[in-house]
Amino acid sequence: MKFFNSGTHFQSVLKKYFSFRNETSSLEPLAEFLESIKESDFTEVLNFFRENQETTENFKYYIHHIFEGKPxxxxxxxxxxxxxxxxxxxxxxxxxxxxxxxVVNEKTVWYLIDNVSLRPKKDLKYLHNLPENEINEFFKIAGIxxxxxxxxxxxxxxxxxxxxxxxxxxxxxxxxxxxxxxxxxxxxxxxxxxxxxxxxxxxxxxxxxxxxxxxxxxxxxxxxxxxxxxxxxxxxxxxxxxxxxxxxxxxxxxxxxxxxxxxxxxxxxxxxxxxxxxxxxxxxxxxxxxxxxxxxxxNISELINDSTRLISHLITNHTAETGTHYITSTRKEYMTMFYKASGGGIIVGALCVLKMLYGYIPGSDFSHAFLYSMNYAMGFVMIYLMGFTLATKQPAMTAATMTKILSEEGNNRSNYVEFAHLVSKLFRSQFIAFVGNVVLSFPIALLIIYGLDVFFSQNLAVDRSDKLLMDLDPFKSKAILHASIAGFYLFISGIISGNIGNNSVFYQIPERIAKNFSIRRVLGKKFAKGLSKYYAKNWPGIVSNFWFGVFLGATAPIGLFFGLDLDIRHITFAAGNFAIGLYGKDFSVDSYTFWLSFITVFLIGFFNFLVSFTLSMFLAFRSRKLNFGQVSMIYKEIFKYFVKHPLKFFFPLRSGLDKKADALMSSTMTTKSGDH
Structure with a gap:
């Protein structure tokens, strides 16, 4: 159908097509009429119909004729x-x-609507905006x-x-x-x-x-x-x-x-x-x-919103259960987090040196991608299975917990104070985890590279030191972008963990393992039951940590293959690489380079945390249909709480709100375990 002139005056359109009994099945008269009235005062259109009875009857006949018999x-x-x-x-x-x-059957109303209206949403909005009495009168004029x-x-x-x-x-x-x-x-x-x-x-x-x-x-x-x-x-x-x-x-x-x-x-x-x-x-x-x-x-956006909301809710539901273990309340829990993070720092320190050594092995970009990925993946799985902590793994888990608690508490302003207190507990937990990771990864990487130097009588870090230190210069490298990429991967690993947990429950994998005839016959009922519990508890974490390692290890080689400056920066690895870089330079670096690198390590940690936590909070808010208009009020309350109690964001100082927060955390865990 040809495009019509939207500027055509409605009177000339009516006279052109409806001054006689129009028996055509063409949709052009209706299309031109509908377009012309949008440019006119609708009251004038109604007045014209009132004053021209013959035109009105012809218009009514045409409307009934084109819709007659069409399902x-x-x-x-x-x-x-x-x-x-x-x-x-x-x-x-x-x-x-x-x-x-x-392609639509031409003898249906579906076809008529598609071919009369080029902008259905705008046309519908136009009709809705007309005065009620005028649209009612038009329906009577059209005989519908x-x-x-x-x-x-x-x-x-x-x-x-x-x-x-x-x-x-x-x-x-x-x-x-x-x-x-x-x-x-x-x-x-x-x-x-x-x-x-x-x-x-x-x-x-x-x-x-x-x-x-x-x-x-x-x-x-x-x-x-x-x-x-x-x-x-x-x-x-x-x-x-x-x-x-x-x-x-x-x-x-x-x-x-x-x-x-x-x-x-x-x-x-x-x-x-x-x-x-x-x-x-x-x-x-x-x-x-x-x-x-x-x-x-x-509508594609509606499809995505409806189809993904429940899945995102389930993912955050499963990560929320894990997240409660990452928020410390007491001094004992605070120190336990430090020890766990220190263990993670020891393993990461070793991974930094291993990655450097793998870089000396000749091979293609993809062979290096495999080596780096397995290095990270096996290390992260080891950290997880040994009960240690990688600091930046926390946000993807704790964001879901925070949002779940907020949604269950309601929207009263008094609850925002309690939520702000909970944020302070999360922040100090993240802070001590950062400290534990960094404090150990730096000396362990330094100790290992020193040991290799003594054993082989060669400083293996010399060739890599310039690049390692330049990577910690936010002005000469894309350290912030690469830290944000790592934060995105942290978020994705949280998604994987929740998704694996959901699939495990849906497909009843632990129950299948416990009741599997072959396993029970060969290894015994007790082993099958124990394997079932181990799978339910650890498999989501193992898979998510494995893929997180693959993402981190493969990014730089794949980016190099495609000619893109892609890489990752993670606070714990940045600390280990800082140590290797200093050793490669025999600690002969100027104060500017040293302090800039030192500050960048923590800047990288900040962006790791910021990106991961922001994306996780967005997913969690969306999955629970929370009002984003509340966010600014929540942030204000958190800021007020920080000004009033700054030390609580770094050290485990107890207050009256801790009992309430502990009860919230306990109820979250009870609700989750009760579901099963």
Missing amino acids: FNLSLTEANILSENAFFPELKKRVLNKILPP SDFILKPNVKREMLFAMNILSWRVTGAAMEVEVVRMAPEYKNFDNPFLALQNELEDLAEECKLNPEIQLNSKDSRYKQIKIYIEQSLDFVSIAFKNSSKYGISGKINQSLLKIRQQLQRIFEIAQLLVIDDEQDVLIKSKQLIFNVLSYKSHRN
């Missing part, structure tokens, strides 16, 4: 409803539809004020409701979906009851096309009850996802079922007529609904 059930059953049972196929389909709109009463319209709506109920019932009967809501096993299935009720109503409409529902009608009440029960089934299934885990496919299926149930309810409400004025209201609402559904049919 619109697709606009109710397909538009703005998930069509695929998995996220990526749905995303692919929507992207394709955006780029190349699908009683649209909802027409037998063919009711048949289309009932047919759409039945299609949706058949689809809902089929999806809800899937074994994995039923497993999500075992509470309903002892109840009559609401989906089947809803389907039967809608089928009976459709049969009754065939026998009596003039049938009309009202709000007191027992059939409408019964349909409403079954829809509510079915939606309750979906809500329980989503709620149980923290117990049983959930897959992307089941998440998408439940979202689709909920959308279809809500659409059935919206259609059912339109069929309810209690008095004469409801006829116009419901007729108008039906048309507006169809336009609204069509305007959102390929």
Whole structure:
């Protein structure tokens, strides 16, 4: 269809097409008319119709003629409803539809809407902004004020409701979906009851096309009850996802079922007529609904938001359980964190030297990527299994815990003070972990490189010292960018941990191990049970630490291969590399280089923490639907608390708020363990 001139005056358009009985099926007259009235005062349009009765009758005839016999059930059953049972196929389909709109049957209302309106959202907004009395009068002029009463319209709506109920019932009967809501096993299935009720109503409409529902009608009440029960089934299934885990496919299926149930309810409400004025209201609402559904049919952002919110909630739920172990309350816990971080620092110090030595091995970029990745991965897994701590692994875990506690506490300002106190506990935990990592990684790296020098009578750090020290110069290198990349990887490793934990629960891996016949027969029941517990407790951490190591080790070689200046900077490794760089220079560096490198080590730690924690908090806030408008108030309260109690952000000083904070942490753990 050719583009029309938006500046065309509505009077000339009406005279051009409707000064006679226009029997064309072309959509051009309607398209030009709708575009022309946007440039005019709508009151003038109505006045013209009032004063030109013949034109009005011809316009009305044309409207009825082009819509006559054209079904619109697709606009109710397909538009703005998930069509695929998995996220990526749905995303692919929507992207394709955006780029190349699908071919639509020309004898449907779906086709008419697509070809009359180039900007459905803006057109719908224009109609909504018109005065109520004017839009009502226009509906009467167009002869569609009683649209909802027409037998063919009711048949289309009932047919759409039945299609949706058949689809809902089929999806809800899937074994994995039923497993999500075992509470309903002892109840009559609401989906089947809803389907039967809608089928009976459709049969009754065939026998009596003039049938009309009202709000007191027992059939409408019964349909409403079954829809509510079915939606309750979906809500329980989503709620149980923290117990049983959930897959992307089941998440998408439940979202689709909920959308279809809500659409059935919206259609059912339109069929309810209690008095004469409801006829116009419901007729108008039906048309507006169809336009609204069509305007959102390929919305990609809505798909991403709906499909990922629950998964992100589950991921943060699993990391929240781990996060409680990273926040210290007492002096004993504070010192324990220091000792654990010191252990992590010892291992990282050794990893720094190993990476330097691997760099001397001749090979391709990818062979070095493999060596560096395995070096980091095995080291991080060792740190995890030995119960040590890598400082910057904390934010991805603790952010979820903080947000969970905040969401459970509510939005009162008094709670923000308690939250600020909790932040101080997190900050001092992170601070002492930083100290433990750095204090040990520096001397251990120095001791090992010295030992190698004594053993081989060669300073192996000489060739690498210039680069190592330059990497700690934020003015001559991209140290801050590379620290931010490491922070992003820390965030991703937290995602992996939560996702593995969710999948472990959903697929019942620990239970499968404990009850595996082969393991029990060969190694015994006790071993199978112990392996099951070990897997449930440690596997998410092992996998996330392994991949974190792979990310860190592979970034620089892959960046080099593609000609990109990509690398990572991590505070603990920066401290170890600082030691190696100084030893390679025989400690002969000027004070500017020394102090700049020293400060940059902690600057790197700050950006590791900032990026990881910010992304984790964003995910956690989003997953729990918290209001981002509260953030500024929370930050103000944290700042006030810091000004008032600065030492609490660095040392374990107890106060009256500690009992409350400890109770919050305890309740978080109790809730989580109770779920299982």
